[in-house]
Amino acid sequence: GAGVSQTPSNKVTEKGKYVELRCDPISGHTALYWYRQSLGQGPEFLIYFQGTGAADDSGLPNDRFFAVRPEGSVSTLKIQRTERGDSAVYLCASSLSPGTGIHTQYFGPGTRLTVL
Amino acid sequence: SQQGEEDPQALSIQEGENATMNCSYKTSINNLQWYRQNSGRGLVHLILIRSNEREKHSGRLRVTLDTSKKSSSLLITASRAADTASYFCATDAGTASKLTFGTGTRLQVTL
Numbered sequence: 001g002a003g004v005s006q007t008p009s010n011k012v013t014e015k016g017k018y019v020e021l022r023c024d025p026i027s028g029h030t031a032l033y034w035y036r037q038s039l040g041q042g043p044e045f046l047i048y049f050q051g052t053g054a055a056d057d058s059g060l061p062n063d064r065f066f067a068v069r070p071e072g073s074v075s076t077l078k079i080q081r082t083e084r085g086d087s088a089v090y091l092c093a094s095s096l097s098p099g100t101g102i103h104t105q106y107f108g109p110g111t112r113l114t115v116l
Numbered sequence: 117s118q119q120g121e122e123d124p125q126a127l128s129i130q131e132g133e134n135a136t137m138n139c140s141y142k143t144s145i146n147n148l149q150w151y152r153q154n155s156g157r158g159l160v161h162l163i164l165i166r167s168n169e170r171e172k173h174s175g176r177l178r179v180t181l182d183t184s185k186k187s188s189s190l191l192i193t194a195s196r197a198a199d200t201a202s203y204f205c206a207t208d209a210g211t212a213s214k215l216t217f218g219t220g221t222r223l224q225v226t227l
Contacts, residue, residue, distance in 0.1 A: 042206075042218055043204075048213060089157065
């Protein structure tokens with residue numbers, strides 16, 4: 001079946017602009033995660049959804065970052081007043097409910113965000 | 117923040133040789149997973165080992181876990197040029213489910 005998809009694959013924006021990044025998880029996966037990966041580093045956790053609700057948003061760096069998942073499937077990561085330091089690859093992953101005891105997360109190809 | 121570090125940061129070997137990468141982490145875990153990443157984009161899941169397991173095999177991959185030392189190793193046997201990628205370990209603490217990644221090892225396999 002189809003894997004996790006993310007759009008756009010690349011996004012170039014100017015400092016101070018607003019951006020939205022979209023993630024479409026694997027069908028049937030109730031858990032959805034956002035991570036951010038800076039050059040030369042491992043991914044860092046941003047936020048985790050279980051269904052429609054954000055179960056853990058402790059990784060969001062500040063209030064310019066916000067994410068939604070209104071119908072429990074597609075999720076959008078929103079960044080307001082972008083800064084050059086926001087430039088990174090934003091990765092989305094999905095998994096079966098953690099309640100199954102299986103924590104394998106399947107990642108999308110990522111969105112490379114460049115803030116000029 | 118990163119959970120821990122991987123060692124070495126970069127590794128260059130010839131095709132057919134074995135590659136060993138090590139991962140250390142800081143806090144108690146439920147599972148440890150290894151992922152591969154090509155060209156800085158999507159991660160591919162390789163193998164998961166639970167905290168009560170000590171060793172696991174999958175094809176040419178062998179993973180060990182030592183919870184007393186908070187460390188894991190990934191062995192790729194008979195490496196191929198197609199194994200060239202970055203490899204990351206990632207841990208989860210159970211119910212929280214979020215993954216905490218290491219800093220990665222860049223593996224280069226030459227012909």
